[in-house]
Amino acid sequence: MLIVPLLVLATAIDLYDDLMLERIVINMFVSVILVVGLQLFTGNSGVVSFGHISFMAIGAYASVLLIMSPDKKAYTLPYLTGPLSEIALPFIPGILLAALFTAVLAALVGFPLMRLSGSAATMATFALLIITHVILINAETYTRGTRTMYGLDNYTTLWVSVFWGIIAIIGGFLFKESRVGLMLRASREQGEAAAAIGVNIVRVRWVAFIVSAFICALGGAVWAHFICSISPYTMYMHTTFLTVAMLIVGGTGSVSGAVVGAVAITGLFEGLRAMEIWISTLRIAGQTAAGFTEVFLGAAMVLLMVLRPYGLMIGREVRLPARWRRKLGPATGKSAG
Amino acid sequence: MVLISPRSKGIQYPPLVSADLTLGPLRIAAFDVMAMIVGAMALVGLTILLRKTFLGICLRAAADDFTMTRLLGVQANRVIASAFAISGALAGISSVLYLARIGLVKPDIGLGPVIIAFFASVVGGMESLAGAVVGGFLLGFLTVGLQVVLPASLLAYREAFTFLIIIVVLLFRPQGLVPGRHMREVR
Numbered sequence: 001m002l003i004v005p006l007l008v009l010a011t012a013i014d015l016y017d018d019l020m021l022e023r024i025v026i027n028m029f030v031s032v033i034l035v036v037g038l039q040l041f042t043g044n045s046g047v048v049s050f051g052h053i054s055f056m057a058i059g060a061y062a063s064v065l066l067i068m069s070p071d072k073k074a075y076t077l078p079y080l081t082g083p084l085s086e087i088a089l090p091f092i093p094g095i096l097l098a099a100l101f102t103a104v105l106a107a108l109v110g111f112p113l114m115r116l117s118g119s120a121a122t123m124a125t126f127a128l129l130i131i132t133h134v135i136l137i138n139a140e141t142y143t144r145g146t147r148t149m150y151g152l153d154n155y156t157t158l159w160v161s162v163f164w165g166i167i168a169i170i171g172g173f174l175f176k177e178s179r180v181g182l183m184l185r186a187s188r189e190q191g192e193a194a195a196a197i198g199v200n201i202v203r204v205r206w207v208a209f210i211v212s213a214f215i216c217a218l219g220g221a222v223w224a225h226f227i228c229s230i231s232p233y234t235m236y237m238h239t240t241f242l243t244v245a246m247l248i249v250g251g252t253g254s255v256s257g258a259v260v261g262a263v264a265i266t267g268l269f270e271g272l273r274a275m276e277i278w279i280s281t282l283r284i285a286g287q288t289a290a291g292f293t294e295v296f297l298g299a300a301m302v303l304l305m306v307l308r309p310y311g312l313m314i315g316r317e318v319r320l321p322a323r324w325r326r327k328l329g330p331a332t333g334k335s336a337g
Numbered sequence: 338m339v340l341i342s343p344r345s346k347g348i349q350y351p352p353l354v355s356a357d358l359t360l361g362p363l364r365i366a367a368f369d370v371m372a373m374i375v376g377a378m379a380l381v382g383l384t385i386l387l388r389k390t391f392l393g394i395c396l397r398a399a400a401d402d403f404t405m406t407r408l409l410g411v412q413a414n415r416v417i418a419s420a421f422a423i424s425g426a427l428a429g430i431s432s433v434l435y436l437a438r439i440g441l442v443k444p445d446i447g448l449g450p451v452i453i454a455f456f457a458s459v460v461g462g463m464e465s466l467a468g469a470v471v472g473g474f475l476l477g478f479l480t481v482g483l484q485v486v487l488p489a490s491l492l493a494y495r496e497a498f499t500f501l502i503i504i505v506v507l508l509f510r511p512q513g514l515v516p517g518r519h520m521r522e523v524r
Contacts, residue, residue: 112508120511123459126452127500127507134497237448 001173002256002318003166006032010162022158028266029161030223032259033168034239035246037215039258040172041208042247044181046188047117050240051125052216054132055102057235059217060224061136061143062098064152067091067225072151079141091155095221099214106213107206114205117191129240136232148231156226164222168215172255173317180207249304251311256318264304264312265297272296372434379430384466386423396420400464460506462513471514476503 006029013025038052065077069088073080089097113124136143143149175181184204186194195201224230242265250261276292308314387393398406399416407413428447435450436442453476461472479499487495506514 113504116507116511118511119459119463120507123456124504124507126455127504130452130500131497134494138493237452 002259003169006162006165006169006259010158014158024266024270026156026158026161026226027223028263029158029165030156030219030226031243031246031262031266032165033161033219033222034216034243035250035258035262036165036168036172036255037212037219038243038247039252039255040175040215041205041212043252043254043258044176044184044188045205045208047121047125047205048244048252049125049212050122050244051128051132052212053235053240053243054129055106055213055216056220056223056239057132057136057232058102058105059095059098059220060230060235061149062101062217063095063221063224064149064230065142066098067094067155068152076144076149076151077141084142091225095218095225098221099217102217103210103214107210110209110213111206114202114209129236133232133236143232146231146233148229150229152225152228152230154225154228156222161222161226164218168218169255169259171211171215172258175208175211176255180204184208245301249301249311251308251313251315253310253315254313254317257311257313257315260312265301268300269293269297272300368437372437375430375434379427380466380470383423383427387466392416392419456500456503460503460513462515462517464513464517465515468513468515468517475506475514479503 010025010029013021034052034056037055038049041047041052042049065080065084066087066089068076070086073085077085109128113121113128116124137146139145176185183194183199184207186197187199187201187204191201220235227234246261246265247258248261249265250259251257272293276290279292280290304312385393387397395406395411395416396419398409398411399413399420403413406416431450432447436446439446453473457472457476458469459472460475461470462468476499479502480495483495483498484492487498491498
């Protein structure tokens with residue numbers, strides 16, 4: 001499916017061996033993880049969530065607390081005591097445990113919110129984002145507060161980010177086609193009818209919230225060990241709006257939409273940035289082209305929404321062409337998304 | 338940003354704005370009074386627009402039942418566009434008042450107030466103008482009230498508590514504090 005072109009891209013970037021491009025693509029795969037996580041909840045339940053980047057932040061900081069070696073913790077988090085100050089897990093158990101912690105947190109916090117629908121639910125998730133941000137800024141013993149948390153080890157190479165990106169995509173797809181996912185999508189389309197056939201809407205939304213929080217936290221942890229220095233401000237409004245924009249541009253209805261949105265926006269952004277730099281060197285009328293990127297990115301997004309209101313993928317998945325599917329037999333056929 | 342500058346610029350307001358009024362034992366900034374009057378005038382003007390003018394009736398109809406409005410011959414696109422324009426004008430008015438307090442302008446100063454506006458409109462009730470007012474006042478009271486009420490150790494978490502209370506309000510009244518004309522089942 002969509003994984004194949006992503007693998008091709010990753011191989012190409014690996015062979016091309018340009019550090020700058022590699023960093024852009026790692027960032028893109030982290031965005032893929034985040035947007036797929038967001039899609040798992042927003043796309044399937046119909047509730048736009050502005051709060052998932054808070055899970056990214058919690059996952060990032062939790063992974064730091066679990067993975068960073070005690071000697072480094074001694075001077076980045078000098079007031080930290082107890083088992084956290086001595087623990088130093090290897091990368092994969094560390095990020096998985098951090099994501100699990102975030103999922104548990106999401107379970108506790110999300111349960112009362114799942115009764116809400118529409119704008120109220122969206123605002124509640126937005127409020128969650130702000131509350132998490134305030135807590136992260138003030139919990140100085142654990143997070144260094146407003147100051148940057150530095151000294152993380154660079155565990156995230158290109159193939160690490162690709163690996164977790166693919167895991168996220170598979171997870172998103174499996175959830176969507178699972179029994180819970182199907183029930184959730186039914187509740188999105190016709191809430192009363194779904195409730196009438198016995199779907200517990202609150203519960204299925206809650207499950208989606210937890211799984212999506214897990215994935216977003218994973219994305220945060222992977223990103224933290226790529227960038228190697230984090231602060232609460234880098235995982236707040238700007239990232240939230242960008243991630244939600246990626247999802248909406250790609251199409252909320254499908255995992256492919258999430259991936260396409262992330263790739264498209266990243267590609268557009270970087271392409272525009274390269275153009276801005278080139279135009280700036282021309283010094284037209286003695287000016288640099290400052291702001292060129294953002295203006296045209298905004299204009300491009302408006303244009304995309306006007307042309308494709310349901311997103312680039314219109315809620316459809318990328319599938320093998322019908323002929324191949326028939327040849328491979330009914331085993332690989334899936335119900336229409 | 339391209340045309341102006343990403344850095345902030347200071348702005349000068351006429352000295353009238355920083356005068357003080359004395360009413361008995363109270364000293365009120367003349368500016369606060371002016372802001373209240375301007376705000377009230379804007380609200381009155383908006384209410385008159387929505388109730389008495391043809392455009393206002395079209396706006397309310399479009400919000401109520403978009404398809405039906407179009408079937409009745411109203412140019413729906415123009416109606417939505419005019420709503421956008423009116424809200425832009427209101428934003429302009431509020432930005433003048435807001436900047437008088439802040440004193441400098443940057444391209445992204447809008448982000449703070451717009452978030453408050455988001456919450457205020459949803460908490461107050463998206464279907465009524467009074468709701469927006471109630472929502473705004475609620476947020477204002479919460480922010481200042483918590484500043485007074487919270488113990489010193491928790492004061493840094495004031496914003497967290499404000500939004501926690503907002504979530505609680507939303508849990509009990511998802512449709513907003515001021516009910517709209519139709520009490521619809523919340524889906």
